[in-house]
């Protein structure tokens with residue numbers, strides 16, 4: 567490759583925080599702001615910064631542009647990016663869902679619309695990015711409306727070495743009962759969990775080989791991985807289009823659903839389903 571033909575250097579950068587939601591020319595100040603996000607991306611930001619610094623040194627006369635993984639998710643509605651924690655604490659410490667793998671979800675959703683021969687703004691997709699890091703994204707008319715990764719890339723699907731969703735109290739439990747420090751819990755959940763923690767392998771080809779060889783742990787690991795994916799796909803599908811008849815009411819079932827209970831079953835814009843008097847616990851199923 568003739569390097570003199572280069573006109574610009576693009577850098578995939580993990581976290582744009584609330585500062586960056588569009589491609590941004592990198593200067594020293596931008597580099598410093600990216601560095602501030604390091605605690606939110608311990609696996610990625612140090613590598614991103616090393617790449618930026620090496621490339622800026624090698625090509626000092628070219629513009630360097632940061633493309634942020636979080637940018638595509640800047641369209642998340644407030645109800646999707648808000649965690650149900652104390653508002654003041656969340657605001658003070660920037661605790662909210664950002665979402666990642668944005669370039670991948672944007673590309674796949676647009677390409678899907680193109681292959682279907684339909685305009686992007688008319689197509690709704692659920693995109694699964696299944697690499698070492700893994701995430702799901704609900705894309706409505708070309709815009710990200712929900713995604714499985716959160717404040718950091720730890721939340722959501724089971725990944726190569728990351729746990730994805732766990733009860734947040736697991737971290738407190740490990741700190742209190744095992745005496746683990748925040749850094750140790752961070753390392754456990756980011757580097758020694760997921761498929762690696764469940765099966766001993768982070769590479770799916772190794773997991774598949776172990777399943778073929780009869781490993782129970784590998785089979786269970788794969789089942790956990792797939793179950794989590796089904797859960798997210800079902801979640802996003804239900805958000806867009808709730809099932810009209812299959813539902814379970816727990817508690818106070820005889821009251822007519824109001825407010826949140828009604829909206830949980832029928833988001834704005836969805837067509838109404840006929841509500842049925844229900845017992846305290848009533849499940850209606852379609853015949854097989």
Ligand SMILES: Nc1ncnc2c1ncn2[C@@H]1O[C@H](COP(=O)(O)OP(=O)(O)O)[C@@H](O)[C@H]1O
Nearest residue numbers: 696697698699700726768769770771772773774
């Ligand atoms: N042909 C394949 N069959 C099954 N899994 C594969 C195959 N190729 C790659 N993978 C799995 O995809 C994951 C890595 O995906 P990749 O997109 O390369 O990761 P990254 O997120 O690091 O870019 C690994 O778990 C790997 O085993």
Ligand SMILES: CC(=O)OP(=O)(O)O
Nearest residue numbers: 666667697698699719
């Ligand atoms: C955000 C993330 O998980 O990225 P990767 O898949 O490259 O690890």
